[in-house]
Amino acid sequence: MLKTLRRLLLLLLVLIVLAVLAVILTPMSFIYRMAEPHLDPSLRLHDVSGTLLDGQARQLTVNGFPLGHLDWRLHGSQLLRGAISASWKIEESAWSAQARTTLDHDRLLRVDDMTMQLPALLLKPVLDIDGLDFLGTIHVELDHLRLRGRIIEETRGRARWVDAGSAGAAQARFGPIHAQFASTRPGGVIGEVQDVAGALIVDGQFELDGLRYHAEVILHARDPADPVARMLHYVGQALPDGGSLLIVSGQLQNQASAAPVP
Secondary structure, three states, X not given: OHHHHHHHHHHHHHHXXXXXXXXXXXXXXXXXXXXXXXXXXXXXXXXXXXXXXXXXXXXXXXXXXXXXXXEEEEOHHHHHHOOEEEEEEEEOOOXXXXXXXXXXXXXXXXXXXXXXXXXXXXXXXXXXXOOEEEEEEEEEEEEEEEEEOOEEEEEEEEEEEEEEEEEEOOOEEOOOEEEEEEEEEOOEEEEEEEEOOOOEEEEEEEEEEOOEEEEEEEEEEOOXXXXXXXXXXXXXXXXXXXXXXXXXXXXXXXXXXXXOOO
C-alpha cells in the first residue's frame, strides 16, 4: 500500500512538472489570447511574443493610452511562496521605465529599484501654466514602492529635472532641480524640491494624501536680468520681493485619455 502511494505521489509530481513546463514553454501569444477575455479591459498588450517566462509586447496600452514596448522576465521561484514576481522594462521614443515588481498573496504590490525617464513636457497639465511649455528630462528613482489598491502604503525616492527650462511665452533655462520624497504613513507622502544653484531659485514642499496632492513652491530669479525673471511673470502669484508663489493641487486620476491603439 505504501509503495503504491509513493508511486501515485511521484506520478502526481511528474504531472505537475509537465504542466508547469507546458505553460512556460507555450507561446505567450496563445496564452494571452486565451486569457484576454478575463483580464482587466483597461490594460491591453499588442503583438505579444516570447513565453510566459520571458516575453515581450510591441505595445502596452492603459485605457487606450500607448505606453510603449514591454519586455518582462518572470521569476518562477517566487511562485513557491504564492507570489508573482517579474522584472520588466517599458520603452517608448520619449520615455522609459524599468523595475522589479512583486504581487504578494495578500494583494500587496511591491515595486523595487525603479528608474524612469520622462519628458518635462508632461508637467504642463499638472502645473497648468498658460503660455509655457517645459523643456528637459525628469529622471525618477524609486528605492521602493508598496501599493494596496491605489493607496501608497510605503515609498521612498527622488527625482532630478535636468536641462530644465521653458519655451513658449517665455524662453529660459533654469538649471537642475532636485526633489526627494518618502511616505509618512499609509496614504501619506511628503517631499521637498530645491534648485542646484541654477538660474532659478526653487524652494518648496509637496504632499500626497490618499489620491489628493498639494504643492507650494517659492521661485526667484538668481539674477534679475536673466530670462528666468520674465518667465516668473507667468507663474503663480507674484510676491513683494519679485519672486512667485506656485501652488498646485489636484487629484490623481485613474483614466488616461488618448485614442486607442489599433
